[in-house]
Amino acid sequence: MLNIILNGCFGRMGQELQNEIKVREDLIVVAGVDRNQQEADFPIYQTLADVKETADFVIDFSHESSVPELIEQCIQKKLPVVIATTGLSENTKQKMEEASHTIPIFYSANMSLGINVLIEALQKITPALEDDFNIEIVEKHHNQKKDAPSGTALLLADSINDVSQTKKDYIFGRNGKENSNPIDEMGIHAVRGGTIPGEHTVIYAGNDEVIEFKHTALSRRIFANGALKAGLFLKDQSPGMYSMSDLLK
Known part of the structure; x- marks a missing residue:
């Protein structure tokens, strides 16, 4: 069983991921991060820094403004991260590249x-x-x-x-x-x-x-499935920057 932290867990894609993971026997959400506090089947935190649970990787479907902070927190916790948030600035992409020397990062503008x-x-x-x-x-x-x-x-x-x-x-x-x-x-x-x-x-x-x-x-399910495949791929990788081209090899 692999443990996942969802960043942006109450957004459209965060909810889609929750639905997909619920029907999987090999995956479980151990914590969620979202500024919008709601009831869930797992603990909810304001930031990744607050999360107490251990995890195998993080999946991020949030807002581009929150990605730089997320990257720093993943470095601190030594967590692999799948970044599926779109609209990232060049500065954020540069930060990801620098962080990839320390942790595995999977990034794609489209997870399909x-x-x-x-x-x-x-x-x-x-x-x-x-x-x-x-x-x-x-x-x-x-x-x-x-x-x-x-x-x-x-x-x-x-x-x-x-x-x-x-x-x-x-x-x-x-x-x-x-x-x-x-x-x-x-x-x-x-x-x-x-x-x-x-x-x-x-x-x-x-x-x-x-x-x-x-x-x-035809639905957001294809992006959720792609993100999960990315996470399963990433968990066994050494620090570096990865993309769908690596997954499809």
Whole structure:
């Protein structure tokens, strides 16, 4: 039985994780961290520093502003941590990189296995298409999502740029009457509404032909399952920075 601490345990994803772990015989939540104090089947604390229970790893689905403090507390407690919170600043990512010299850290802007397989596909086809096709990304999410564009849209864009001979400039939405829309631009467009869990479409548009890759999240369960797989992977790792590409090897 592996012990888990949930950071952000009463958020949407924290509750989804609770539901998934309840039906597992190999996992148990021993403590939760959340500023919102509610009743639960396990002790709730304001910060990880207050947690008394021992755990095998931490899973974080919280707010980007709380991640730097969480990292420091994981270092102090020598706890591996899966960080699934999106919208992280470059300073926070740098802090994660530094902390990974001391503890194992797993970070992904999207915990879906499908999205990460999609990334591998995009990286295979982009070199053959980049000279002749405009590449655009459209992402859709529920109306409660605060950050735009989504971390996943940026993850997809970065994965394309990583294998492009000519790096593309990101254009966040388009407006104006004199846009030239050159090949070396990549438009990233955000849609917000209703209860859409998450939808990402990558469009390769050439002369007289269009290729589209689309991933639709039908529920948040896929992200919970991915985070749990990440935690199970991380518990046996030495200090370092890990991602879905390591998990899928």
